[in-house]
Amino acid sequence: MTLRSKVKYNFVNGKIQQPDENDVNFPNWDRCNITISCWIMNSISASIQPSIFRFKTTYAMWKDLQGRFSKTDFSRISDIQEEIFSLKQGDLNISDYYTKMRILWDEFDDLRPVLECEYNQVPKGLNAVYAQTRSTIMMMDPIPPLEKVYATVAQYERHNILPSDTNEPTLAAFSSAKGPK
Structure with a gap:
């Protein structure tokens, strides 16, 4: 992204080639x-x-790095898929669980060849308390991206699971309070 934002990506992809050393543009290049x-x-x-x-050129550097590291590693892709499907929330809070899931999906996306299909990114390892929320997300068409899934589950957690401040009056307290006679 930095190369594109600085308008330098054409150096590494070879579109801007090295001019002759006597060329007026050589010092800038x-x-x-x-x-x-x-x-x-x-x-x-x-x-x-x-x-x-x-x-001597960034293009040559980039081609060498690309040749070494852009190979599709199907074994690693398989390992990551297994990690994604076996990841359980357990004692992790939603934020930490999402972070682990996001890292795995990002690595998966970086390694896999470009495919035409979308992957279902609803975490299967959420604790049972999130079953209804997970079911609701699974019924959405299309299934939202992982970021929206996280936001939905985190919102559920904030409203239904996290302990609330016991000094704050609750809705039940208001409904049972008697009004003026």
Whole structure:
């Protein structure tokens, strides 16, 4: 995203190619190339940096990294799917459970090949107290994205599960109070 927001993505995808060193645009290209190279180097693991330091252009760096790391790892995809389907809320609060689920789905989305179908992202591992909320979400067409599912479950949790302040009057207290005679 940074490369696109800084209008530098065309350097790494090869659309902006290195001009001749005598070209009037070379100093500007070189400055951008060095800046992007630094961004890339600072964004990757220190153990990988020496293997791409030798490249003179960000395009060459990017192609090397893409060749090494953009392979579809079906074994890892299968492992992540299993983790997603077996993740249980247990003692986690909704926020922590959602965070774990979101991390798994993001990794899954990053690894899987582009497919035409959408995946059902309703967490199956929610505690039983959320069964009605989960059923309601499952009946929605289309099923909302995980962020909306989280918001719905968190709202249910806030209104129905979390302990309320015992000093606040409740609706029952108001309904049983006698009005003036």
